Amino acid sequence: MWWKIAVAIVVVWLAFGLIVALVKGVAALAVLGLLALGAMTVVKWFSRSGQPSADLPADR
Secondary structure, eight states: OHHHHHHHHHHHHHHHHHHHHHHHHHHHHHHHHHHHHHHHHHHHHHHTTTSOOTTSOTTO
């Protein structure tokens, strides 16, 4: 009977470990995605820095 309790504890421990690993993986992917998005935004901003902006009046 005691082994059923031990198996249940191990199963719960493994489930929590799997959940934590999935959350860490999703968080890592989110951080990498945000870094890529930020890098693309900066590159676009620098590539357009010499051109006049279409949304600003020309007499400024």
